[in-house]
Amino acid sequence: MVPTAGMDFRRLLAGTTAATAVTALVGVVTATSGAGLTCEARWPLCDGAVFGLFPANFMSFIEWSHRLVAMVTGLLIVASTVAAWRGGRERRVRLATLGAVLLTPVQVVFGAFTVLVQEFVFGYSIVVLTLHFALASTILGLLVAATTWTDAAETTVSAGRIRRAGGAALLAFPVMVALTPRLFVTFGEAAQFVYYAVGFGLFAALSVVALWGRELGARSTAVAAAAGAVVVVAQLVLARRAFGDEGQLAVLGLSLLAFGLTVLAVRLSRRAEPAVAVGAAAD
Template sequence: MDRRFRSLVAVTTAFVFATILLGVATKSYGAGLACQARWPVCDGGILNLFPESFPSFFEWIHRVVAGVGGLFIVGTALEAWRRDVAPKIRNALIVGALLTPLQVLLGQQTVVNFTFPILTAHFWTAFTIFGAFAFALVASWADAIHTPQLKGAAVLALLLFPVQVLLTPPFISSYTPVLQTLQYAVLLVLVLSVIALVVVGRRAFPAAYRTAPVVAIVALVPTVYLGRHLLAGSTIHRIVYLLAGLVVFGALVGSAIGTWRSADPAH
């Protein structure tokens, strides 16, 4: 595959990553409504296009990065359609592009209609777009990922998952904006690592370990969902969260064992 296209996918994925973290930071610092509930303009400068305070600057920068990232998302999908790209990569990029207008609408609604369902939909749409582009990124660079890189991904996932859990509100005394942003940064890198194990590792794993990364990525979804609501959740809610987390961790252990017993996926 053309290296320039693969680099384009990598840059776009980085934009999606940065947009999500800036969104989390903006919300956690309470700057989401700093532009006086105006969208897409802000609260100062020519035609109210620019910020007049630091909180509104925070929100404004998030919108700028999201706008540039959106252009990259659509452009990457169009480039994949134009080129001779593997269908699974092209389809993943198209899914991300098709979800982008919805994400823009939800972003607008977080400003003018700041409600919990809107915030939840906004997060999960962003999470799905990131997952689609992370899949495309790994799939497009698959021929450059060998056993040492897979082992690194497995170890990284094993280390990051407990960290991600420990950064949830029940395990820390003060859920500060910095810790909240760090939690989501850890989560996104964790997702990327597990996707690498799913896409590249499974074809090299011994048969007994091939389902492990799939179980990990599937069980991670309810873990993330439940983790976002732990503070207001019931005891049953927390028990289910714990059980789902144990499933994820066990599957990650199985994936790590699979990487040590696998053949080089490049062969």
């Protein structure tokens, strides 16, 4: 089959969404490895050759790589936004990409604050780090929405697809529970990488269930899945600050709550219409 402009845009959007998730994961690795304050606490330069354009050692390389991946992802977000507007995509797709591209500079500023602790005393603080992560999750959510809406406009959305996406989400919960911070395993770098990779996948799957549910007019399904996605983000934020028994129980409790909402969304999806025609209404 000859690729069409629509297929090319879908691939660009899907690639941009994946790159955004990878950027967030590299950020997690940077924080957990203690590399966030390398590069001599300089930004945007680092501490190596060519006047600080390159890293001087492996730890600085981790921080430098995060910045490089973030820069590439930012360019992809700009490209997706331009393609959406120039290609006359649905209004909701254009607005979602616009929201992502407008939030990206704000995210860059918060990223700089986490490094420039000498110039900004509040830089490497819980508040800034939490806002930095929350913004990353918001940008990812907007791109997941744009990708899902683009797919819905060009393919057939069905209750079966909702259940499959919900089933994929349910498969993530055993991993999330098993890797609850310091509950069963030491919450080291490898454990955190897997935990957040699965967590971002879970967030994306629940977002898809919510958006597809809305496409079919299954409001209860959409609400349950959207609530589950919000709970997952709260869980991921809290997991970075969970200390002691209370923190462990709070993260575990959020996992169980999100699991219950996901089960509810899947069960409610059985009431949805069998399918909706290609090119469903945008609003």
